[in-house]
Amino acid sequence: MENSKLIFVAPYLALGCALYFIALVIYRLYFSPVAHFPGSKLTAATGWIETYYDVFKGGQFTFQLQKWHEQYGPIIRINPDEIHVSDPDFYDVAYASSAPFEKMPKWRDRFGLPGAVQSTVQHELHRSRRMTLNPHFSKKAISNFSWFIQQRMDQLCDRLLREFKDSGEVVTLNDAWGAVTADIIINYCLGFDYNFVGYPGFVAPFTRSIKELALSVHIAGHFPWFLKLLQSSPDWLVGLLNPGMKPVFNFQNEIKKQITIIKESDHEKHSTERHKTVFADILSSNLPRQEKTVARLQDEATGVVAAAIETTKTTLSVASFHILHNPGILRRLRIEWREAIFSDPEKPTCYGVAQRLPRVSKYKAIQYDTYSIPPNTPFSMSSYIQHTSSVFNDCFSFSPDRWLTTAKVASAPGREEKSLDRFFVPFSKGTRWCLGQNLAWAQLYIGLSALFRRVDLELFETEPEAISSAREYFITLPPPETKGIRVIVK
Ligand code: HEM
Known part of the structure; x- marks a missing residue:
């Protein structure tokens, strides 16, 4: 022109x-059909408020939601399209296992894994993907694999005793737990062993890069082209734009290679002696061809592996801190372990996935009190906000005894009293609840009891701030300047 x-x-x-x-x-x-919902007018007018808190203020939107709830009440509009509820009694409605809820389409690409089960928007497609994975993560399947979990936890303890005992050398437990959880899930799903537990200082570029994937969740959520651009860029450009992501892409390429090998050969060969690996089994399942393409399975494998690592690693790290910070609890645990009466004391003060989990009811309105959430309107709740609500008395203190009482609680005066367990939702609920929770519990039970029974640890310059929830990047993270849960072996 x-x-x-x-x-x-x-x-x-x-x-x-x-x-x-x-x-x-x-x-x-x-x-708008949601114009009458309470909330800040600014955030109703533009999605940039969410971007500001998530991207520019570094994972602050979840905490801002909590402030808005205090100001506007239990149901609020949090951006032009979405409703958020903070009411522990509503959790069973929002995440009902009988409801065919879908996921929010605009978040489909935020992990750069559109073919993964957790990114699947449509209910029916999700159901078929999930049904193929479910049998591998049942209690029985995980119990059959517990020998490997025990073996890897023992390997961690052996190494701590052999190399670090009385050396005064500092070990960062976050890295050690990251190495074990990555070894376990990769062995289980794909049947190959990187032996991250043997890496110097337990630090492997791969486990660090899974953390980078978590840290990119807000940028990729708000700017979906970001990960696509990185994924399609040559290596040198990724190195320039976001070098921390390189090992994730390398891992994806590795998975691509492995899946191609499994595809082109005898599936059984790629199952270790004692268990059939998840992906060898998917390939021999009767899922339709388009579900077994290398690209789809590459997304699925990366998705399951990534979902397993940061979550379990953080929970184990937070639990370790609390146990070491409360010598009375460590003494009690050791007595219970000696007498093999492991009750349920290690539900750690940790929120699992803290970011809100949006759901969409395609055809039916969802009722909350006098409000009717219209069909196709995303609604969500957050496990962080749920677990810091008044249902959990003195929620920031580590108090395992809260799980040993049978007393019931009500979320508000006059409401039905329920056992505290009913409000505990780190794995969410409903059709999309955590696929790997039996594996996660197995790692928590076996890992914590192996470590604290066998190894005498002392916290090294680690303040409670190291496990505080200062930022939300899907999981919660402490302030960036904290150095993790550091210990020395005595
Ligand atoms: C303490 C550890 C863990 C916590 C707190 C946790 C929490 C959660 C939560 C809250 C969800 C629902 C996410 C959503 O609605 O978008 C979820 C989904 C998922 N989790 Fe976990 N998880 C943990 C460990 C694991 C492990 C060990 C695996 C390994 C298999 C795993 C695999 C998955 C997968 C594949 C999904 C997606 C399920 C679906 O969409 O059907 N998680 N997890």
Whole structure:
């Protein structure tokens, strides 16, 4: 276009854009089907408020939601399209196992794994993917694999005793737990062994890069092209834009290679002696062909492996800190372990996936009190907000005894009293609840009892801040300057 024409058209274009945005804001504030829901007008008018708290303030949106709930009540509008509820009694409705809820389409690409079970939007497609995975993560299947979990936990303890005992050398437990959990899930799913537990200082580029994947969740959630751009960029550009992500992409390529090998050969060969690996089994299942492409399985494998590591590693790390920080509890645990009456004392003060988990009811409105959430409107709750609600008395203190009482609690005066367990939701509930919770519990039980029975640890310059929830990047993280849960072996 000639310069003179451009000068003539530009003001009209600018005016057109301005009018469009004014009309959009008026629609969102006064005519949208969710216009009558309580909440900040600014956040109802534009999604950039969420971007500001998530991306520019570094994982602060979940905490801001909590403040808005204090101001506006238990049900609020948190962006132009979405409703958030903070009411522990509503959890069973929002995540009902009988409801065919879908996931929010705009989050499909935030992990760069559109073919993974956790990214699947549609209910029916999710159901078929999930049904193929479920048998591998049942209590029985995990119990059959517990020999390997025990073996890897023992390997960790052996190494701590052999290399670090009385050396004064500092070990960062977050890295050690990251190495074991990564070894366990990769062996279980794919049948190959990187032996991360043997890495110097327990630090493997791969486990560090899974953390990078978590740290990119907000950027990728708000700017879905970000991960796509990285994934399709040559190595040198990834190194320039986000070098921490390189090992994740390398791992994805490795998975691609492994799945291609399994596909082209005898599936049985790629199952270790004692168990059939998850992906060898998926390949021999009767899932339709399009579900068994290398690209789809690459997403699924990366998704399951990534979902297993940061969550379990963080829970084990937080639990370790609390146990070491409370010598009375360590003494009690050792007595219970000696007498093999392991009750349930290690539900750690940890929120699992703290970010809200949006669901969409396609055809039916969802009722909350006098509010009817219209069909196709995403609604969500957050495990962080649930676990810091008044149902959990003195929620920030580590108090295993709260799980040993049979007393029931009500979420508000006059409401039904329920056992505290009913409000405990780190693995969520419903059709999309955690696939790997039996594996996670097995690692918690076996890992914590192996470590604290066999190895005498002392915290090294680790303050409670190291396990605080200062940022939310899907899971909660402490302030960036903290150095993890550091110990020396005595
Ligand atoms: C303490 C450890 C863990 C916690 C707190 C945790 C928590 C959760 C939560 C809250 C969800 C629901 C996410 C959503 O709605 O988007 C979830 C889903 C999932 N988790 Fe876990 N998880 C843990 C460990 C594991 C492990 C060990 C695995 C290994 C298999 C795993 C695999 C998955 C998968 C594949 C999903 C997606 C399920 C689906 O969409 O059907 N998780 N997890």
